[in-house]
Amino acid sequence: MPESGDRDCDYGIPIPGDELPPDRWAITALKQLPELGPLDIETIFGRKAPLAVELGCGNARWTISSALSRPGFDHLALDVLPVGIRYATRRANRRGLANVRIAVKDAQTFVRDYLPAGRTREIHVYHPQPYHNPREARLRLIQPTFLADVHRALEPDGLFVVQTDSPEYWQYIRQAVSVLFTFSEHPDPWPDAPHVRTRREIYARLRGLRVFRGIGERSADSPDPERLAAWIESIPEPTFQTKPRRGTSRHRRTPGR
Numbered sequence: 163m164p165e166s167g168d169r170d171c172d173y174g175i176p177i178p179g180d181e182l183p184p185d186r187w188a189i190t191a192l193k194q195l196p197e198l199g200p201l202d203i204e205t206i207f208g209r210k211a212p213l214a215v216e217l218g219c220g221n222a223r224w225t226i227s228s229a230l231s232r233p234g235f236d237h238l239a240l241d242v243l244p245v246g247i248r249y250a251t252r253r254a255n256r257r258g259l260a261n262v263r264i265a266v267k268d269a270q271t272f273v274r275d276y277l278p279a280g281r282t283r284e285i286h287v288y289h290p291q292p293y294h295n296p297r298e299a300r301l302r303l304i305q306p307t308f309l310a311d312v313h314r315a316l317e318p319d320g321l322f323v324v325q326t327d328s329p330e331y332w333q334y335i336r337q338a339v340s341v342l343f344t345f346s347e348h349p350d351p352w353p354d355a356p357h358v359r360t361r362r363e364i365y366a367r368l369r370g371l372r373v374f375r376g377i378g379e380r381s382a383d384s385p386d387p388e389r390l391a392a393w394i395e396s397i398p399e400p401t402f403q404t405k406p407r408r409g410t411s412r413h414r415r416t417p418g419r
């Protein structure tokens with residue numbers, strides 16, 4: 163997480179936003195999820211607003227940045243590892259981000275059981291764990307049932323935004339996502355974040371690794387259930403092989419793409 167002596171930066175790049183005085187802090191930790199979903203999103207945020215969800219958020223750099231620049235959106239961010247979530251929560255609290263909730267939770271279970279159908283405007287996944295060991299391939303987040311659950315959770319015209327620096331994972335993602343969504347690749351950095359959206363993206367660019375980005379748009383019409391089931395059936399499992407990459411330029415100061 164943050165480098166010692168540099169608590170509010172990722173590899174020297176500041177986390178967006180400023181700390182507010184304590185009387186303006188928010189409470190963003192979603193500590194206790196109900197035993198059964200779906201969540202009542204309006205009750206959680208105390209209003210009805212479009213919802214953006216970040217899965218496997220790490221330190222939730224993207225969520226914090228998006229919540230600051232889009233106060234009209236509510237944001238849910240989650241990760242299985244508590245350490246990143248602790249930093250994320252502290253920063254979001256101290257920035258007074260009432261439009262953010264952050265939880266420790268497995269993304270697959272969360273989307274399947276806790277996101278109400280057709281309620282989420284955007285689902286974001288940045289640099290999902292590639293799991294280089296073939297025995298762990300089943301743990302990969304992007305897989306047929308997960309994509310089916312993302313499709314169900316999104317509003318008509320909702321967006322699935324995904325990014326990775328693993329070429330093999332990217333080959334799989336573009337093929338698999340295109341089955342259920344209108345998929346467009348985005349070769350350049352996102353225009354709202356010309357430098358970076360996430361901590362892993364900073365790391366990848368410092369190392370000279372290529373970053374792959376894309377958006378899957380859910381169609382406005384819901385396909386009939388039989389057709390949807392056939393589409394899901396046609397998506398292969400993510401059993402591809404990867405090789406860990408060490409990057410080409412370890413100490414480059416200015417991130418490349």
Ligand SMILES: C[S@@+](CC[C@H](N)C(=O)[O-])C[C@H]1O[C@@H](n2cnc3c(N)ncnc32)[C@H](O)[C@@H]1O
Pocket residue numbers: 217218219220221240241242243246267268269270287288289290291303360361362363
């Ligand atoms: C390579 S890191 C990327 C973190 C962040 N998105 C970024 O781009 O900086 C992958 C993250 O996914 C999390 N993760 C892995 N499997 C997960 C799962 N099933 N549910 C939620 N988070 C998961 C890991 O704990 C880790 O924080």
